[in-house]
Amino acid sequence: MTELQSRRQIDEPADLAAAPGSASEPAPTGQTRSGMTAEALCAAVRDHLLYSIARPPVALTPEHYYRALSLAVRDRMQKRWMATTQDWLDLSNKVTCYLSAEFLMGPQLGNNLINLQIEEQAREALAALGQDLDEILACEEEPGLGNGGLGRLAACFLDSLATLERPSIGYGIRYEFGIFKQEIQDGWQVEKTDNWLAHGNPWEIEKPDASYLVNWGGHTEQYEDVTGRLRIRWVPQRVLKGLSYDTPVQGYGVNTCNTLTLWSARAVESFALEHFNTGDYYKAVDEEVVSETVSKVLYPNDEPEAGKRLRLLQQYFFVSCSLQDILHIHLNRVGLPLEALPDKWAIQLNDTHPSIAVAELMRLLIDEHQLSWDAAWSITVRTFAYTNHTLLPEALETWPLGMFGDALPRHLEIIYEINHRFLEEVRARFPGDDERVRRMSLIGEEGGKCVRMAHLATVGSHTVNGVAALHSELLKSSVLKDFYEMWPEKFGNVTNGVTPRRFLALSNPGLRGLLDETIGEGWLTDLERLRELEPYVDDPEFRQRWREVKRANKARLAEYVHATTGIELDPSWMFDVQVKRIHEYKRQHLMVLHIIALYRRLKVNPGLSIPPRVFIFGGKAAPGYFIAKRIIKLINAVAETVNSDPQVNRFLKVVFLPNFNVKNAHLVYPAANLSEQISTAGKEASGTGNMKFMINGALTIGTLDGANVEIRQEAGPENFFLFGLTEDQVEAVKRDGYHPASYLERDPELAAVLELIAEGTFTNGDTEVLRPLVDNLIHHDPFLVLADFRSYVDTQARVDATWRDRDTWTRMSILNTARSGKFSSDRAIAEYCEQIWNVWPMPVDLDRQLL
Numbered sequence: 001m002t003e004l005q006s007r008r009q010i011d012e013p014a015d016l017a018a019a020p021g022s023a024s025e026p027a028p029t030g031q032t033r034s035g036m037t038a039e040a041l042c043a044a045v046r047d048h049l050l051y052s053i054a055r056p057p058v059a060l061t062p063e064h065y066y067r068a069l070s071l072a073v074r075d076r077m078q079k080r081w082m083a084t085t086q087d088w089l090d091l092s093n094k095v096t097c098y099l100s101a102e103f104l105m106g107p108q109l110g111n112n113l114i115n116l117q118i119e120e121q122a123r124e125a126l127a128a129l130g131q132d133l134d135e136i137l138a139c140e141e142e143p144g145l146g147n148g149g150l151g152r153l154a155a156c157f158l159d160s161l162a163t164l165e166r167p168s169i170g171y172g173i174r175y176e177f178g179i180f181k182q183e184i185q186d187g188w189q190v191e192k193t194d195n196w197l198a199h200g201n202p203w204e205i206e207k208p209d210a211s212y213l214v215n216w217g218g219h220t221e222q223y224e225d226v227t228g229r230l231r232i233r234w235v236p237q238r239v240l241k242g243l244s245y246d247t248p249v250q251g252y253g254v255n256t257c258n259t260l261t262l263w264s265a266r267a268v269e270s271f272a273l274e275h276f277n278t279g280d281y282y283k284a285v286d287e288e289v290v291s292e293t294v295s296k297v298l299y300p301n302d303e304p305e306a307g308k309r310l311r312l313l314q315q316y317f318f319v320s321c322s323l324q325d326i327l328h329i330h331l332n333r334v335g336l337p338l339e340a341l342p343d344k345w346a347i348q349l350n351d352t353h354p355s356i357a358v359a360e361l362m363r364l365l366i367d368e369h370q371l372s373w374d375a376a377w378s379i380t381v382r383t384f385a386y387t388n389h390t391l392l393p394e395a396l397e398t399w400p401l402g403m404f405g406d407a408l409p410r411h412l413e414i415i416y417e418i419n420h421r422f423l424e425e426v427r428a429r430f431p432g433d434d435e436r437v438r439r440m441s442l443i444g445e446e447g448g449k450c451v452r453m454a455h456l457a458t459v460g461s462h463t464v465n466g467v468a469a470l471h472s473e474l475l476k477s478s479v480l481k482d483f484y485e486m487w488p489e490k491f492g493n494v495t496n497g498v499t500p501r502r503f504l505a506l507s508n509p510g511l512r513g514l515l516d517e518t519i520g521e522g523w524l525t526d527l528e529r530l531r532e533l534e535p536y537v538d539d540p541e542f543r544q545r546w547r548e549v550k551r552a553n554k555a556r557l558a559e560y561v562h563a564t565t566g567i568e569l570d571p572s573w574m575f576d577v578q579v580k581r582i583h584e585y586k587r588q589h590l591m592v593l594h595i596i597a598l599y600r601r602l603k604v605n606p607g608l609s610i611p612p613r614v615f616i617f618g619g620k621a622a623p624g625y626f627i628a629k630r631i632i633k634l635i636n637a638v639a640e641t642v643n644s645d646p647q648v649n650r651f652l653k654v655v656f657l658p659n660f661n662v663k664n665a666h667l668v669y670p671a672a673n674l675s676e677q678i679s680t681a682g683k684e685a686s687g688t689g690n691m692k693f694m695i696n697g698a699l700t701i702g703t704l705d706g707a708n709v710e711i712r713q714e715a716g717p718e719n720f721f722l723f724g725l726t727e728d729q730v731e732a733v734k735r736d737g738y739h740p741a742s743y744l745e746r747d748p749e750l751a752a753v754l755e756l757i758a759e760g761t762f763t764n765g766d767t768e769v770l771r772p773l774v775d776n777l778i779h780h781d782p783f784l785v786l787a788d789f790r791s792y793v794d795t796q797a798r799v800d801a802t803w804r805d806r807d808t809w810t811r812m813s814i815l816n817t818a819r820s821g822k823f824s825s826d827r828a829i830a831e832y833c834e835q836i837w838n839v840w841p842m843p844v845d846l847d848r849q850l851l
């Protein structure tokens with residue numbers, strides 16, 4: 001060896017300098033990927049800083065520590081993840097596939113630390129590296145791959161499936177841009193793109209080898225197969241490729257780690273090549289751009305017409321990839337015949353968004369796997385179940401027939417055949433009832449022919465469920481009445497739930513600590529055990545601690561509100577909160593009318609004293625929803641007037657929290673004293689925010705709508721502020737003709753409140769900007785805001801009176817938490833597993849060699 005060569009020899013590097021202290025001692029060899037101690041985590045973070053992040057120490061930012069810790073945490077799920085998957089492949093356990101166009105997962109790091117039970121170790125490990133865990137957690141960009149309740153429900157269900165050790169896969173779309181980011185400018189909502197992948201996503205693993213082709217457009221033709229049988233071939237106009245990205249879903253305190261598979265669209269090389277060969281480079285690139293558009297952006301709900309065709313393509317794209325994946329695993333990995341599909345897989349349709357799956361599975365079984373129609377249909381119906389999330393007729397999904405046939409010609413043929421056979425059955429059951437046949441058809445005739453996706457999902461599933469008791473009853477008596485009469489046994493209810501890991505343990509550590517200390521830790525996986533709090537309701541010391549926890553949470557939210565809006569809040573005030581998507585049926589404007597009534601009372605009567613309250617709103621409006629956007633403007637206009645009026649702001653403040661999402665929701669629910677669930681009775685299928693508030697000790701003011709009915713039942717009517725018309729009464733008022741003007745005549749305060757808006761009190765004299773809202777309330781409001789105003793305002797007076805009696809309020813707050821056990825998603829998932837899916841626990845053993 002020459003001297004030069006020897007000088008250039010590479011040294012074995014020493015570990016990155018380890019500071020003295022417990023967590024910074026080197027971890028035992030082999031533990032950096034799996035060790036659960038603070039020392040091992042610390043070594044793992046160092047390891048990833050060096051080998052995955054690759055920045056010199058001077059350039060390291062908290063963001064880099066976030067990524068390094070996330071990778072270290074993902075490592076700790078990896079063996080559990082592979083063992084879980086291997087086990088259900090080997091043991092042939094039944095697997096739930098949750099098909100959903102939306103998964104609103106929220107930040108992952110904190111939740112995974114909780115579920116792996118290593119938050120304290122992580123805190124210590126970071127401290128040894130001079131970092132603060134909370135600051136690192138705040139670096140995470142959340143994947144906003146959902147609009148609201150439905151997407152968040154899917155995420156809560158994945159958490160519970162893993163925690164209950166049920167094998168499962170969530171299937172959805174890896175949107176490049178999630179729900180838009182909301183900014184408020186001059187009181188108006190402004191939408192900004194949500195580029196959540198800009199800094200990479202440490203949680204997902206790309207699986208380029210698990211990809212499927214998806215056809216689109218074109219036509220079908222008949223051909224004779226080798227056996228001489230007539231078959232159908234789909235000759236597509238385009239072909240896309242779906243690439244899978246997998247994210248681990250770790251259960252709490254168990255080894256089960258399930259999978260969320262999200263599909264991302266790509267161009268198919270061979271397709272583009274054709275153009276390359278003819279020298280048309282730009283055409284080839286165009287093709288690629290169009291293909292990748294398919295998973296580009298999440299569509300907001302309540303967006304009439306926007307991107308309809310692309311939305312259908314999105315749905316078909318992820319459904320086709322998912323079903324092909326399931327069949328591939330079934331045939332090649334598990335090695336079972338197709339006839340065994342319903343014994344091995346339970347496929348849940350999260351609303352109608354994935355309901356094209358019914359036709360797609362039929363196509364795959366018949367065209368690609370040569371099954372007979374009857375065999376395929378039997379398999380299909382025994383495999384699928386469908387959850388409905390809405391009764392609003394305008395929200396029931398239909399596709400114009402022409403567009404549908406152009407896009408999915410083979411599926412339209414299959415749907416016609418399903419319909420033909422189904423309507424024969426209807427005619428046999430109800431002879432001569434042509435009207436019924438027309439109503440039940442999968443093809444609607446109103447306003448141009450269309451495919452009715454709710455009918456397709458209902459006919460193609462063995463079970464149909466609503467998401468709260470009232471909702472499920474209304475389904476049977478309204479939108480799916482005819483189907484209920486035909487197949488009563490198909491219909492059931494599973495009331496929604498939320499995960500206590502994220503919405504209590506993670507977001508309310510103060511309350512978690514108090515609960516652990518008072519009743520032990522078992523409640524986190526058995527939420528009914530919160531009932532053990534009841535003996536403490538009259539214990540003054542416990543009440544005091546309960547209040548201290550709430551107050552600290554309010555101070556934490558106040559700090560966030562100040563940082564984001566500049567508004568200062570006093571944590572001793574009542575925090576009255578409504579956070580959810582902005583929609584007329586949810587009636588954010590009813591809450592505003594109450595604020596204006598109080599404002600007016602204070603102005604008219606300067607000596608008046610009322611308990612101080614801050615009204616907090618948060619939520620996004622669909623970009624094309626004209627009235628919803630004006631509701632946001634109204635809230636901000638009233639906020640500005642109220643907050644800057646010294647006569648009023650001693651008692652009232654109003655906040656519109658911009659960009660409500662899962663991350664800031666963690667600060668909101670634990671800080672609320674009062675939860676507003678004030679939708680028109682019969683319109684909110686369930687609501688799940690209502691449950692998050694209750695679990696965190698807020699009292700609810702609400703109508704008898706959705707899950708409020710059950711919340712009131714569980715809490716006890718004396719611990720719930722009920723107001724408003726019931727669903728029956730709403731229908732009766734509408735039948736008799738709703739005349740908003742009559743309420744104005746009878747209620748001078750209501751008239752004065754509307755007059756204040758109309759004359760521009762909150763808009764610097766501008767009488768135009770909010771006119772559409774006022775006109776709407778007075779002339780054509782299907783949601784009966786004025787009809788419920790008086791009852792609401794009077795009930796709010798009862799809220800004030802109760803709030804004044806601090807001990808009574810605290811007692812009611814404790815009882816709400818103590819009785820919230822039913823609203824755990826663990827209960828909901830156990831019901832799905834037992835009543836619908838037949839999926840059972842499969843504990844995973846880690847003490848073995850995997851590879």
Ligand code: 26Q
Binds near residue numbers: 149299301303311684
């Ligand atoms: C449909 C077609 C085209 C584009 C978008 C959509 C679309 C997307 C999302 C339609 C609806 C949604 C979301 C609906 C939703 O969140 N529903 C809520 O589901 C919750 C969980 O069951 C319930 O608690 C709520 O009551 C219900 O409103």
